Amino acid sequence: TVLAIDHVGIAVADLDAAIEWYASTFGLVATHTETNEEQGVREAMLSAPGDAGAAVQLLAPLREDSAIAKFLHRSGPGIQQLAYRVADVDASCEALRAKGLRLLYDEPRRGTAGSRINFVHPKDAGGVLVELVEPAANH
Ligand code: CMX
Incomplete structure (x- = not known):
């Protein structure tokens, strides 16, 4: 079950320039x-300021072989992902696998601020790369 829209991720070439913009x-x-x-x-x-709702996440590539570098080369800067907050990322992945959706990782990996994350393949989610985020506070 999705608890909230956590963030929208936007691919950028230069993080500091994008933060300033x-x-x-x-x-x-x-x-x-x-x-x-x-x-x-x-x-x-x-x-x-003062808003605790969904965040905007700016994502800049560290390496040429990263997912964000590939996205920038293919599509240019823009919305790369939509992230839903969940209470239990393992349970959410199991439920989505049972519906036939492909999760990108067999086991959740580390995301922002110690969260646990996985992704639904965009081809199984209406053309949207969906991230599932279990915040670190749940551990
Ligand atoms: N949103 C929507 N569609 C996307 C997409 C995206 N972000 N990235 C790729 N696609 C589409 C491609 O356009 C392609 O479509 P067509 O076959 O119609 O051309 C299809 O998905 C498959 O593309 P691919 O070349 O097989 O796959 P890629 O090498 O582009 O990888 C993906 C796509 C999603 C598997 C890869 O980006 C990935 O592993 N993402 C998860 C990790 C990630 O995004 N990390 C960065 C963020 C980190 C964080 O949030 O903390």
Whole structure:
């Protein structure tokens, strides 16, 4: 069961330039930045000041062979993923597998701020790369 829309992920070429652009254009504030070597990204979570709702996640590639670098080469900058927050990512993956959807990883991997994540293949989710996020606070 989905608890909330956690974030929308946007692929960008230059993280610092994008953080500055979102701040000066829309007034969004970076609340967290992080490097995730396994995912090959530098990332930032942005929110409107005082808003605890869904975040905008900026994703910049660390390496040419990363998913974000491939996305940028194919599609250019833009929305790369939609992330749903779930209470139990293992249970959610099992339920979706039982419906015949392909999950990208056999076991959840580490996402933002120690969360546990997995992805539904975009071809099984209406053309949208869907991320499932179990926040770290649940452990
Ligand atoms: N959204 C929608 N469709 C996408 C997509 C995306 N982000 N990425 C690829 N696709 C489409 C492609 O256009 C392609 O469609 P066609 O066959 O019609 O051309 C199809 O999916 C399959 O493409 P592919 O070349 O087989 O697969 P890719 O090598 O592009 O990999 C994916 C796609 C989703 C498996 C890969 O991006 C992946 O493993 N993603 C998960 C990890 C990730 O995105 N990490 C970065 C974020 C980290 C984080 O959030 O913490």
